[in-house]
Amino acid sequence: MKKQAVKLEDVAAVAGVSKTTVSRVLNNRGYLSQATIDKVHKAMQELHYRPNIIARQLYQQRTNLVGLVFPTVDNPFFGQLEACLDHELYKRGYRVLMGNSQNNPDRERAYLRQLLNGQVDGLIVGAHNEGIEQYRNIQLPVVSIERLVSKDIPVVAADNYAGGVLATQQLLDDGCQHIIHTNYPHDLASPNMERRRAYEELMRRHGLPMYTYEVSFDSSTAEKIKIFYRLFDEHPEVDGVFADNDTNASLIMQVARKRGRRVPEDLKVVGFDGANMTRTLLPELTTIQQPIQQMATAAVQLLQDQIDGKKTTNSVQLPVKLIHGTTA
């Protein structure tokens, strides 16, 4: 329990003024004579004074910190999203507290337990865990991205249904008859399910069979690959795949090649997300691009409104775009 080396009081002593005056100089508030200002600045420099941010936070009851609760930052979509969120928040004077849940409910709870204790001024969440009870009766400003948390919390999401239609329609236009879809396990309360709904409606309307392989986000790459091998074994007739994200699309194409299928000749593939990093590393992939930057801007705006006390519980849905690659 060592004390801070040099504090406001020390500066006051050296400058020969009171703590109040130093605080005023620090915050540029109230009436100050130039002579006093200079004296205080000089003392601050001499002592290498640094104001203690925590003390200020305690008094002001705000931290200018926003917590980001997402599965992981090591992913093209979430990486870009968190980078955009950080950028938008920075512009408004907020810093970011990372809360990678790794899709572990206990970790998500642990983060929330802390963050809700005055650690942050607000929360932006996009983790995929179910039944986190702490979101009920929360008094902190919260915005969610692509996740239904509770009815009071506004959601920012892409138009997943339209995306599902675009993807499926592209494969149908390509002449595919046996289109398989991958998605999260069905019970996840995510707007993501709209992608599946769109796929199923179009397939039904066209009288085509539908199969959805469920791949949970947090499975290991090896596990996912195993599922995709199973996909080709159980459905050798598959000629089109609508993957619910681009990394799955990439894995499916790798497995397809191992099974002797050429893309796009024997198999068409459409992904989802269209993040920058995927566009750079896998530009040939045809995919549905989410407006990540706009989603970040909207989320931060909604959060700021809540922090400012404006009651905007409206949710936001943003348009997606089909990116034509060579895989479909």
Added chain:
Amino acid sequence: MKKQAVKLEDVAAVAGVSKTTVSRVLNNRGYLSQATIDKVHKAMQELHYRPNIIARQLYQQRTNLVGLVFPTVDNPFFGQLEACLDHELYKRGYRVLMGNSQNNPDRERAYLRQLLNGQVDGLIVGAHNEGIEQYRNIQLPVVSIERLVSKDIPVVAADNYAGGVLATQQLLDDGCQHIIHTNYPHDLASPNMERRRAYEELMRRHGLPMYTYEVSFDSSTAEKIKIFYRLFDEHPEVDGVFADNDTNASLIMQVARKRGRRVPEDLKVVGFDGANMTRTLLPELTTIQQPIQQMATAAVQLLQDQIDGKKTTNSVQLPVKLIHGTTA
């Protein structure tokens, strides 16, 4: 300046005990009778009490927060690295404050100004800005990753020289005669320069010409692509490329194809980093893999040692590995 709804004092009043007792129950410290414990817990539940973390931080003079200052999280290498760091820090009870500098020195300074004011217990830095004066005479525990900050700050880095040798040797073994390298601008004080040194030494030893194209990390993708077109225009004889990171390798291959070169028939390519996301999206790339997880573990260990007051200014160098793809 609203006050916190319910505080320790309120719990004390309801439970009919003193603040101290409530604090003791909260922290499970000192002698407590079971009856008191129960009373206090009951009062806490009734009031939905949440301890104010900031007040505790002020008293304890520690925040259990570690700042991560890196260029961006939207990148396979930094994304995975920050995810690993977060995971290691979480295990030790620390949370992470994000400091994406976007390679903007002003932003890096702004972060440091705040973080050094008691906001964090330590810092792990890997941003690429030069001459940030705040790192001089810093009193906070700091560890750097792949960056030379100042002589007092320990550095965790991969064996970049060995990596440069592996990459260049692979291309030489493939029979390449005109190998081009890409790297950061030369003046950057980064262990990364060792990759270049290795390339140049091997080329010199083999009596081969050497050309390094300088591509700054924070250029836009469009700018990078322009440089790579220039590379092929100025050196149509190129038959091997050693890129200093995998995303550049990917861009180079895209440009090569546009210029009618087949990889690996006409052009061999070796990248650097070998992050998970690159392995998933671009598995065919031959690359030098950095031990990201080990680097994170080592960095956190060094930081913890400093926080604990152990004087370990030793730097750490970790081995790299050649990953055989099909591009070289």
Added chain:
DNA sequence: ATGAAAGCGCTAACAT
């Protein structure tokens, strides 16, 4: 234009 004093919510000596 400046200062004294109270208080943000919590913890820990030091009593009892």
Added chain:
DNA sequence: ATGTTAGCGCTTTCAT
């Protein structure tokens, strides 16, 4: 086993 009291470092009424 529990309470009293004095801070942690800062900001802000309220005085002068």
